Amino acid sequence: MSNGKKMNLSLKIWRQADKNSAGEFKDYTVNNVSPDMSFLEMLDVLNEELIIKGEEPVAFDHDCREGICGSCSLYINGRPHGPKRGVTACQLHMRSFHDGQSIVIEPWRANAFPVVKDLIVDRSAFDRIITAGGFVSVNSGGAADANSILISKDDVEYALDASQCIGCGACVAVCKNSSASLFVGAKIAHLSRLPQGSPERHKRAINMIKQMDKEGFGSCTNTEACAAECPKEISMDVIVTMRKEYMKAIKEME
Amino acid sequence: MGWFIKFIDSSIGKKIVMALTGLFLSIFLIAHLAGNLLLLAGDGGVKFEEYANFMAESGNIPVRIVEIALFILLIYHIINGIRITSINRKARNIKYKKVDASANSTFFSRFMIQSGGIIFIFLVIHLRSFFFPYRFSHPEITMYEAVKTAFENPLYSGFYVFAMVLLAFHLNHGVQSAFQTLGLYDKKITPIIKKTGTAFAIIICLAFAIIPLYFLMGMGE
Structure with missing residues (x-):
């Protein structure tokens, strides 16, 4: 061309x-x-x-x-x-x-x-979702020696794929429901399988999803437009992970 | 119970309810179709009448229980679907000037509330024609005759076939989406689920649509 x-x-x-x-x-x-x-x-x-x-x-x-x-x-x-x-x-x-x-x-x-x-939007809703649970509470200290914590290659790759999310909001923008599921799913999937993030996985899912709903994002209806348009090509898989984490967290719901 | 309400009323919980009720309704379609195909037996409706009387009998407790469950789940599916759509639409007050939706999603996935709405209109007509009269009173003509009369009307048959096309649209997205919502998703299984869902939608709806066409073409005795 x-x-x-x-x-x-x-x-x-x-x-x-x-x-x-x-x-x-x-x-x-x-x-x-x-x-x-x-x-x-x-x-x-x-x-x-x-x-x-x-x-x-x-x-x-x-x-x-x-x-x-x-x-x-x-x-x-x-x-x-x-x-x-x-x-x-x-x-x-x-x-x-x-x-x-x-x-x-x-x-x-x-x-x-x-x-x-003009073309600038306020995406601080994403920041508030992260503040609600997209973190690891303990101080992880200095860099650990290599292989002192063993993590399976599958889990590492899965976490790294999800961690590629840059929080641009294209998923929300393209979704006919303005759903933030791909973003929230990526953050939950990124942390849930790693040994540092796993202990808080249920509380994290509950709190982040609660905040997501509160911010006025719609719900996911599996049109898969977000995954098709994500500049980092995050897969629908993270949304499914988010749902599974949420379902497993039901026993910690109050 | 507070936690349970919170769970099923969250954005994810509402979708889980949608998936579970939708799958139940899909299973009902198989059972309903199996019974209806007796209309094509070519015996003047003898086998179909036997089946219809068995299903409508008040003493048939298991069928009565499933019937009540079916209505409750159907109504929940409809109300929940309307709620989800209304919440999702309210999430974007200012619409885009230009949207290239076909670049990133299927038509079927964006057409669920519309296809659902037409199926609902169809259901109201369908239940008024066949279910309510035969379940709660005793019309003079047999159910087979009622079906035959209704389907010999091209308008009635035409709308029936149209509704089946819309049902196929609805199932094509709905069945695979339900599995995804319930957490079954990976590179190997998802393509199989999607193809099976499409095949299910086509086979079920085609089989249903054959029945009115059969009577319309004067093949019913």
Whole structure:
């Protein structure tokens, strides 16, 4: 697709001054976009033009720009992080689009993720879920000697796969129910099988799920859209693990 | 009991209830279909009448117990489904301008409340035609004749077949989703469950749909 030719694009971007204002879509055009730019770099170009014109630049979240921080959160043409699988918006390149294409850019939409400004949403609901139980209570001290605690390879791999979650919220954004199950499942699956996390697994499941429900996220109906769109390709397996942990925790429920 | 209410009323608990009631209703479909296929016996309804009378008899305690359980679970399944849908819809007040849902999920998984709603309308008509009259009173014509008359009406048969297509949609997502909700999920077994669920949906609904078509084509005596 990429032949190095510059592209002209028409963008439809959600603009909202602050949390309490009503927002609206505004049309923009960006010209001479290199196919080698990342999606965020394309927005940088747009913002430079807006600043020169004396207009308010488009606010969007970004930090590492290498797909590990989970900051970027753009709903691009009807999909979180755009049309490619397994990438964040910062890892998405303009070669995935074609000259003259129109692109709709929206913030994550969920009541639990209120818009702060333009394309930036408040994802502190995730922080409160982690505070409710996504941790290990004991001080784990300094780095332990290798192999002093034996963990099966399966368990390590399972925990590491789940630990790849960067908390970007694409799962909530894409879910028709705005369910946070993939995020919460990943955190529960990450800790439940490791010797450090296992002792608190039941309390953790109860408290994190209670907080998840309280934050106003919907429930999982197994459409599997979250796993399909997760930039870290976290599997549906973690949601099933979350349910199993919750079912096992029933005896500790009060 | 407080803990139990909390459990079944949590987001996960509600889905577990949905899965268990749904699987029970799926098993009922098998039993119901087995009985109904007697309509195709070609004996003018003799075997079917025997079966229908056996099922409707007040003294048949096991059937009466299952019947009550069936109605309770069906109503719970419906109310719970409506509640889940309403909570889930309320979780996003401002909708997206553009959603490319087919890129990441199946149509069937997004159509459960709609397919369920049509099945509910079908059930009301279905129960009024056959269940309530024969369970609680003694109509002059036999049940076989009632079925034959109803299905010879193209509108009635047409809606029946339409409802069976929607039931197949509902089961195609529902059966595999129920197993997933109850914790059965891995790389080996899930593809098998999904294929079996689809096969179950097609076979059951196709077999049900053959019955009205059989009478519509004038093959019933």
